[in-house]
Amino acid sequence: MTAVASIESAKAAAETRPQRVGVLLVNLGTPDTADARGVRVYLKEFLSDVRVIEDQGLLWKLILNGIILRVRPARKARDYLKIWNTENNESPLKTVTRAQSDKLAAAIADHDHVVVDWAMRYGNPSIASRIEALTAQGCDRLLVVPLYPQYSAATTATVCDEVFRVLASMRAQPTLRITPPYYDDPDYIEALAVSISAHLASLPFQPELIVASFHGMPQKYVDKGDPYQVQCIATTDALRKRMGLDAGKLMLTFQSRFGFDEWLQPYTDKTMEKLAKEGVRRIAVVTPGFSADCLETLEEIAQENAEIFKHNGGEQFTFIPCLNDSDPGMDVIRQLVLRELQGWI
Ligand SMILES: C=CC1=C(C)c2cc3[nH]c(cc4nc(cc5[nH]c(cc1n2)c(C)c5CCC(=O)O)C(CCC(=O)O)=C4C)c(C)c3C=C
Ligand SMILES: [Fe+2]
Ligand SMILES: [Fe+2]
Numbered sequence: 001m002t003a004v005a006s007i008e009s010a011k012a013a014a015e016t017r018p019q020r021v022g023v024l025l026v027n028l029g030t031p032d033t034a035d036a037r038g039v040r041v042y043l044k045e046f047l048s049d050v051r052v053i054e055d056q057g058l059l060w061k062l063i064l065n066g067i068i069l070r071v072r073p074a075r076k077a078r079d080y081l082k083i084w085n086t087e088n089n090e091s092p093l094k095t096v097t098r099a100q101s102d103k104l105a106a107a108i109a110d111h112d113h114v115v116v117d118w119a120m121r122y123g124n125p126s127i128a129s130r131i132e133a134l135t136a137q138g139c140d141r142l143l144v145v146p147l148y149p150q151y152s153a154a155t156t157a158t159v160c161d162e163v164f165r166v167l168a169s170m171r172a173q174p175t176l177r178i179t180p181p182y183y184d185d186p187d188y189i190e191a192l193a194v195s196i197s198a199h200l201a202s203l204p205f206q207p208e209l210i211v212a213s214f215h216g217m218p219q220k221y222v223d224k225g226d227p228y229q230v231q232c233i234a235t236t237d238a239l240r241k242r243m244g245l246d247a248g249k250l251m252l253t254f255q256s257r258f259g260f261d262e263w264l265q266p267y268t269d270k271t272m273e274k275l276a277k278e279g280v281r282r283i284a285v286v287t288p289g290f291s292a293d294c295l296e297t298l299e300e301i302a303q304e305n306a307e308i309f310k311h312n313g314g315e316q317f318t319f320i321p322c323l324n325d326s327d328p329g330m331d332v333i334r335q336l337v338l339r340e341l342q343g344w345i
Helices: 003-016 036-047 058-083 092-107 127-136 153-168 186-201 219-223 228-243 268-277 295-311 327-340
Strands: 020-029 114-122 139-146 175-178 209-215 250-255 282-286 316-320
Touching (some): 020 127, 058 295, 092 114, 153 175, 186 316, 209 228, 209 295, 250 295, 282 295
Parallel strands (some): 020 114, 209 250, 282 316
16 A cells, blocks of 8 residues: 555544544442452452552561451451342442443433443453443543542542553553542532432431441541542531531541551441440431442441441431432432533533
């Protein structure tokens, strides 16, 4: 082929290729199977991420491989079994994220050159496999949506790291956008308020107070500059304002402590115990930092913390589900995506 013919054929190929926009929803990830083997594979990938465990030195590698990956998988597999979606044989985090992706696709279907997909930061479907699938469908622009309302290096930044890593290996990279954290977005605060009010209205009792429990992280990560705690406080303040509740009626706590370091406080489990011992009998817990129900909400809060509260004298415990793929939850995701797609659609 002559040089001119080669240029002409490349131009023709570029003109006929569909130019699409890919939207990729990303959540944390979860085991593929609810057994020790599946949980071990997942935990190894997760806990080897320097964004999650910042000190990946020899001591950590010994603890991880010598203790954690030997003991924790079997125990956690039992917890996953308690919440497993047996219909689809998958973890709820996957079921919900897929539903969010399907509903978002339907909600923006009038933009027929936009393709919506979903991925998990750890495990499957991987970010690499879904970016490959989107580019194969002609997406030369990509909007990545980390499904974390509050930014943290352990969640949002590691999604970005992985996206950048995948793009680093591509010759023809898509143009990239990433949605910002939405911790104080009025649509998000409104959705939380509507969801909490609807849940409370459906109950045969009214809680004396509501606890907003966020996933914790080591205090030292915040001390080094992670904005996560500030954003959790901002979400809770905005929610209090919107619902007309003071700090005594809508409390902020941090859950899921892991390891021996000091984590963000007050701890959710200790607060459950303290409140029950102080005479609180009816409580509601909401988890605004999770966009989808998962092990940390369905097992740790709705089962474990309910048990702690009742064991210490509490009588009524209600867990308010995450926004998931509910109408208010989908409004949040749709409006975030449409705003960040401006100029592309
Ligand atoms: C060890 C450090 C961890 C940090 C820091 C951390 C931050 C963090 N995590 C989430 C959201 C989720 N975490 C989930 C599970 C989970 N988290 C950790 C550890 C850290 N998380 C572990 C070891 C696990 C696995 C379960 C266990 O072994 O205890 C999940 C649930 C996944 C599921 O399969 O359902 C979510 C979601 C956020 C938002 C966050 C930010 C500070
Ligand atoms: Fe976590
Ligand atoms: Fe947990």
